[in-house]
Amino acid sequence: xxxxxxxxxxxxxxxxxxxxxxxxxxxxxxxxxxxxxxxxxxxxxxxxxxxxxxxxxxxxxxxxxxxxxxxxxxxxxxxxxxxxxxxxxxxxxxxxxxxxxxxxxxxxxxxxxxxxxxxxxxxxxxxxxxxxxxxxxxxxxxxxxxxxxxxxxxxxxxxxxxxxxxxxxxxxxxxxxxxxxxxxxxxxxxxxxxxxxxxxxxxxxxxxxxxxxxxx
Amino acid sequence: xxxxxxxxxxxxxxxxxxxxxxxxxxxxxxxxxxxxxxxxxxxxxxxxxxxxxxxxxxxxxxxxxxxxxxxxxxxxxxxxxxxxxxxxxxxxxxxxxxxxxxxxxxxxxxxxxxxxxxxxxxxxxxxxxxxxxxxxxxxxxxxxxxxxxxxxxxxxxxxxxxxxxxxxxxxxxxxxxxxxxxxxxxxxxxxxxxxxxxxxxxxxxxxxxxxxxxxxxxxxxxxxxxxxxxxxxxxxxxxxxxxxxxxxxxxxxxxxxxxxxxx
Numbered sequence: 001x002x003x004x005x006x007x008x009x010x011x012x013x014x015x016x017x018x019x020x021x022x023x024x025x026x027x028x029x030x031x032x033x034x035x036x037x038x039x040x041x042x043x044x045x046x047x048x049x050x051x052x053x054x055x056x057x058x059x060x061x062x063x064x065x066x067x068x069x070x071x072x073x074x075x076x077x078x079x080x081x082x083x084x085x086x087x088x089x090x091x092x093x094x095x096x097x098x099x100x101x102x103x104x105x106x107x108x109x110x111x112x113x114x115x116x117x118x119x120x121x122x123x124x125x126x127x128x129x130x131x132x133x134x135x136x137x138x139x140x141x142x143x144x145x146x147x148x149x150x151x152x153x154x155x156x157x158x159x160x161x162x163x164x165x166x167x168x169x170x171x172x173x174x175x176x177x178x179x180x181x182x183x184x185x186x187x188x189x190x191x192x193x194x195x196x197x198x199x200x201x202x203x204x205x206x207x208x209x210x211x212x213x214x215x216x
Numbered sequence: 217x218x219x220x221x222x223x224x225x226x227x228x229x230x231x232x233x234x235x236x237x238x239x240x241x242x243x244x245x246x247x248x249x250x251x252x253x254x255x256x257x258x259x260x261x262x263x264x265x266x267x268x269x270x271x272x273x274x275x276x277x278x279x280x281x282x283x284x285x286x287x288x289x290x291x292x293x294x295x296x297x298x299x300x301x302x303x304x305x306x307x308x309x310x311x312x313x314x315x316x317x318x319x320x321x322x323x324x325x326x327x328x329x330x331x332x333x334x335x336x337x338x339x340x341x342x343x344x345x346x347x348x349x350x351x352x353x354x355x356x357x358x359x360x361x362x363x364x365x366x367x368x369x370x371x372x373x374x375x376x377x378x379x380x381x382x383x384x385x386x387x388x389x390x391x392x393x394x395x396x397x398x399x400x401x402x403x404x405x406x407x408x409x410x411x412x413x414x415x416x417x418x419x420x421x422x423x424x425x426x427x428x429x430x431x432x433x434x435x436x437x438x439x440x441x442x443x444x445x446x447x448x449x450x451x452x453x454x455x456x457x458x459x460x461x462x463x464x465x466x467x468x469x470x471x472x473x474x475x476x477x478x479x
Binding site: 007012159 | 234236237238239240241242243244245378380421422423424425426427428429446447448449453456458459462
């Protein structure tokens with residue numbers, strides 16, 4: 001594993017043995033003075049630190065003792081996220097790019113089990129990974145939208161994500177969930193790295209009736 | 217003890233020191249842009265280092281004191297008025313209950329702070345869009361041009377930065393001499409810079425980023441992450457600014473040329 005300083009309060013661990021989310025959990029369980037949070041991403045983990053306290057040498061030694069073990073056998077939580085594909089502003093464009101019919105795209109997307117690789121970019125935004133080659137290769141918009149509607153389900157490259165709130169964004173929107181998937185004010189963040197997500201197709205009527213409910 | 221906000225123009229927010237408690241969920245660390253200035257202000261007021269103050273940028277705030285207060289200001293030069301009379305900003309000021317306080321019109325920089333003895337209570341966490349709703353406030357400050365005729369200060373010293381490890385093959389270009397960038401726009405989320413034309417791979421895998429991270433967002437376009445900026449990003453990470461240089465950068469006027477010395 002490598003450890004690289006990446007800012008006044010951020011170090012990045014790369015070339016991790018095992019899953020970044022397992023490593024992040026293990027790192028936090030070590031209670032190293034000065035390490036405030038270990039945040040997993042696709043291939044790396046960010047160590048957010050109190051710079052004046054961070055014991056770089058001790059952490060480098062500690063990293064040598066990690067061999068990919070998980071701290072606990074974590075129960076795999078799977079979130080079922082209702083998704084109204086009719087609300088996907090780029091659905092037809094994405095179908096064109098992937099050369100798939102609407103029905104086929106929806107069927108593949110809704111039957112795919114996504115793994116939460118990271119939460120970031122904005123509060124509660126899950127970065128979702130899958131093994132669905134049929135849905136990969138969609139480029140970002142050439143010019144990002146200034147306002148992506150809250151709840152938008154988006155894809156790009158091999159990634160899928162859900163915008164928890166109105167935000168600028170450059171990923172292509174293929175659907176929208178009526179649920180609030182995070183609530184900053186109440187500190188409710190039900191989706192965590194390591195969880196799974198599955199999308200459940202819903203109609204516009206169901207979208208309207210579930211609008212604003214908080215994911216639990 | 218409280219202050220009643222009667223008017224905000226531009227961006228005003230209550231800011232303490234950054235918090236990393238919810239960064240794992242993508243909540244940016246937030247905090248005053250000028251952290252060392254906040255700490256100095258707090259020392260003047262006899263507060264703890266982390267006590268929150270009002271941060272004003274390119275605008276002003278009007279308040280009514282709902283109790284007697286001891287206040288002080290710091291940061292870039294700004295106007296402080298109590299009951300309509302301008303008050304020097306280099307001393308502690310006693311304010312009586314019912315007094316009207318006006319603070320802002322920051323000059324020669326972008327951010328100024330108004331603190332009170334005892335500090336201000338802060339909302340527990342920042343909001344999805346960072347500064348916009350964190351507090352009582354108004355608008356963002358993106359894309360406001362500098363007023364025509366304003367004297368732009370000459371940059372005396374280069375800002376200090378570290379180039380990212382995987383940019384080693386560019387090291388010869390960037391570490392020999394200071395690199396000049398121009399500040400295009402600025403908000404608490406970050407700063408957009410124009411700079412050297414370098415071809416970058418736009419398909420970097422997203423990874424954690426923090427305040428001060430410099431991203432190459434395309435040929436000649438660079439972003440410096442601010443306190444309310446994203447916690448992950450997929451633009452190529454070019455390097456990061458040293459802590460003091462982050463504060464300095466946020467206090468340069470828009471359109472300023474800045475020099476950055478990479479190591």
